[in-house]
Amino acid sequence: MDNKIVLILLAIFLPPVAVALKSGAGKSLVINIILCFLFYIPAVIHALLVVL
Incomplete structure (x- = not known):
C-alpha cells in the first residue's frame, strides 16, 4: 500500500x-x-497508467 502511494x-x-x-x-x-x-502532462498520465 505505501509503495503504491510513493509510486x-x-x-x-x-x-x-x-x-x-x-x-x-x-x-x-x-x-x-x-x-x-x-509534453509533461501526457508523460504524467502515461506514468499513472503504468503504475496503476
Whole structure:
C-alpha cells in the first residue's frame, strides 16, 4: 500500500522514475521519456497508467 502511494507521487513529479521502478528499462520507459521531453502532462498520465 505505501509503495503504491510513493509510486503515484513519483508518477506526478518524476514520471520516468516511476515507470522505471515499476516496469524496468523497457519500451514503457522509452515512451515515457519521449513524452516527458515533448509534453509533461501526457508523460504524467502515461506514468499513472503504468503504475496503476
